[in-house]
Amino acid sequence: MSLPASLVGSTVSTAQEQVLAVEHLRTAFHTTDGVVRAVDDVTWTLARGEILGVVGESGCGKSVTALSIMGLVPDPPGRVEGSVRLNGRELIGLGEAEMRRIRGNAVSMVFQEPMTSLDPVMRIGKQLAEPLVQHQGLGRSEAKVRSIELLRRVRIAEAERRADEYPHQLSGGMRQRVMIAMALACRPAVLLADEPTTALDVTVQAQILRLILDLRREFGTAIVLITHDLGVIAEVADRVVVMYAGRKVEEAPVAALFAQPQHPYTVGLLGSMPKVDRAGPRRHKRLAEIPGMVPALDRDITGCRFAPRCRLATDLCRREDPPLEMKLPGHIAACWHAARAGEAVDA
Amino acid sequence: MPEAPARDQANGAPLLAVENLVKRFPVRGGIFGRAIAQVHAVDGVSFTLRDRETLGIVGESGCGKSTLARMIVRLTDPTGGTIRLRGTDISTLSAGAMRRYRRDIQFVFQDPYASLNPRLRAGAIVGEAIENFEIATGADVSRRVAALFARVGLRPAQMHNYPHEFSGGQRQRLGIARALALNPNIIVADEPVSALDVSVQAQVINLMIDLQQEFGIAYLFIAHDLAVVQHISHRVAVMYLGRIVEIAPRDALFSAPLHPYTEALLDSVPIPDPALRRERDVLPGEVPSPIRPPPGCHFHTRCPLAQARCRIEAPVMVQTAPDHFVACHVRAPAPPAPPLANEDSP
Numbered sequence: 001m002s003l004p005a006s007l008v009g010s011t012v013s014t015a016q017e018q019v020l021a022v023e024h025l026r027t028a029f030h031t032t033d034g035v036v037r038a039v040d041d042v043t044w045t046l047a048r049g050e051i052l053g054v055v056g057e058s059g060c061g062k063s064v065t066a067l068s069i070m071g072l073v074p075d076p077p078g079r080v081e082g083s084v085r086l087n088g089r090e091l092i093g094l095g096e097a098e099m100r101r102i103r104g105n106a107v108s109m110v111f112q113e114p115m116t117s118l119d120p121v122m123r124i125g126k127q128l129a130e131p132l133v134q135h136q137g138l139g140r141s142e143a144k145v146r147s148i149e150l151l152r153r154v155r156i157a158e159a160e161r162r163a164d165e166y167p168h169q170l171s172g173g174m175r176q177r178v179m180i181a182m183a184l185a186c187r188p189a190v191l192l193a194d195e196p197t198t199a200l201d202v203t204v205q206a207q208i209l210r211l212i213l214d215l216r217r218e219f220g221t222a223i224v225l226i227t228h229d230l231g232v233i234a235e236v237a238d239r240v241v242v243m244y245a246g247r248k249v250e251e252a253p254v255a256a257l258f259a260q261p262q263h264p265y266t267v268g269l270l271g272s273m274p275k276v277d278r279a280g281p282r283r284h285k286r287l288a289e290i291p292g293m294v295p296a297l298d299r300d301i302t303g304c305r306f307a308p309r310c311r312l313a314t315d316l317c318r319r320e321d322p323p324l325e326m327k328l329p330g331h332i333a334a335c336w337h338a339a340r341a342g343e344a345v346d347a
Numbered sequence: 348m349p350e351a352p353a354r355d356q357a358n359g360a361p362l363l364a365v366e367n368l369v370k371r372f373p374v375r376g377g378i379f380g381r382a383i384a385q386v387h388a389v390d391g392v393s394f395t396l397r398d399r400e401t402l403g404i405v406g407e408s409g410c411g412k413s414t415l416a417r418m419i420v421r422l423t424d425p426t427g428g429t430i431r432l433r434g435t436d437i438s439t440l441s442a443g444a445m446r447r448y449r450r451d452i453q454f455v456f457q458d459p460y461a462s463l464n465p466r467l468r469a470g471a472i473v474g475e476a477i478e479n480f481e482i483a484t485g486a487d488v489s490r491r492v493a494a495l496f497a498r499v500g501l502r503p504a505q506m507h508n509y510p511h512e513f514s515g516g517q518r519q520r521l522g523i524a525r526a527l528a529l530n531p532n533i534i535v536a537d538e539p540v541s542a543l544d545v546s547v548q549a550q551v552i553n554l555m556i557d558l559q560q561e562f563g564i565a566y567l568f569i570a571h572d573l574a575v576v577q578h579i580s581h582r583v584a585v586m587y588l589g590r591i592v593e594i595a596p597r598d599a600l601f602s603a604p605l606h607p608y609t610e611a612l613l614d615s616v617p618i619p620d621p622a623l624r625r626e627r628d629v630l631p632g633e634v635p636s637p638i639r640p641p642p643g644c645h646f647h648t649r650c651p652l653a654q655a656r657c658r659i660e661a662p663v664m665v666q667t668a669p670d671h672f673v674a675c676h677v678r679a680p681a682p683p684a685p686p687l688a689n690e691d692s693p
Contacts, residue, residue, distance in 0.1 A: 201408055206630070207629050207631075231544075231616065271549075280602040
């Protein structure tokens, strides 16, 4: 496995300037039925200009991680513990007023469904200008010019005309571009993108992924790309964190993760995903199945959380939680049998 | 366990033959709510579905694939064209007359929850159809339902549960069990796995392939995910703005596509292998409104190959290889069409 470094991008982030450091993040929801530990001791860092992919299936805690970083977890019932440092500054424990100054300014977020975060009764241009006035102290007319420039930056044709339109007049792809323009308006150090292309058609998805890569190049924004889609990860991420049931179970540079996954869950995910093959006649191969379902997170789990679904599981796995360990250079996984992870699905 | 039904091919007609199917929806406006425009949802679609095969239908939102599915299962009436089931045109049958054909074409939805009666227990949901169509009675019904549950990977004890007690994947298994209950020849599946997590999606896809082999069902499998469609289909049709632009055997479509839109779709799919990462050609623009589809070839506004003819005249389907048809003036030129034969409007 060898890849030109230029294609794969930066690898282990510790060598570079860290813009975001998440340490021992725990987010729990206290409900009448008990405590749901949605994020359970997650640690990772993000370097300047880096794209970190966070991948996992529904309920793995990937979105809650982003909301925790943004200070958007409602408390109660949510409770966020641990540390989130943005350019060295601790965000956990900051008051709402301070978080509001940081959100949309130093760190901003793009969601799957842009309509949920766009104001339906405010013109696009005005929505874009608002944070510029609030966070950057620009005058109204200056902010208007900047907002049209931002629309051009995200490749929206006829930016002046679009600035006067309302969100419902735009297509899904264009709305997502507007969201990205809003997110980038104040040149944040970090952009959190939660399933930004999941609701889009595949040709539009390709456009938005290209745009994300262009903007990283132009602005040097560090991006956390949260997705369930390993194809998207393979296309744009530099480094990948795989989450399962609230935990980080694997972390590696993108090429290493796909070439030599060290966790049986990652192996299963890769095997269960059908892949477009354009090479010619294709022999029919059965998709790998990961049997069963994700565990409920409202009760204590003994041993490895993936053990009940893992073909490699032994008594050790059912008894003791495997620690996150460096399995290969720059490649971390939590599995007692990482060396045999490849055997987790049928060859 | 339901037995594989005998497949009647006596009259030689294809299992399902759709011809020139059209669906237009009125757009109402003004104080009288009159039709002020029309959505050209499906704009002259023709294909056949053969016994025991899976025909995949792919396309992006607004291409008409779901409307097509709904017409074929008669949830919505076509504006024009025919749907022949073993030679019998079912497109204009009344609900009563449709009843005897209903058994033969079953539907699996994207969101099984929306299509499952929340107040019925799972066993009753599957048993209802069996009783309605008098396939079995009394204790035979529950025996049959239990067998269906076991076959789709549900525990027979789950017959007593309500739909909300099932996970997404289990609900889709339940939807499949209900569709199977009547021994259909055809299952029309509209995005059956797109709401599921990838590991569960694999379970349902594998199940559908197994059931096809076991019961000889033909699938019309509608999806936006090209990887899923490639995996499950024998033939694939690509739709764009209400029309099929290319239809071909699976391997031909994926390795030697002819229509520029098919190429663009395939180029857009993220490849789950960072070693193959590359600067890709990105198709510009977005799908135009089906209220005013572009004249001529609907794709010409985004097509890198478009010529003058493409802007005026809709291309007809031209056969380029066995079973491979494409509608493109550039890639598969046909002689000029006779006047009015392919016009958008008379």
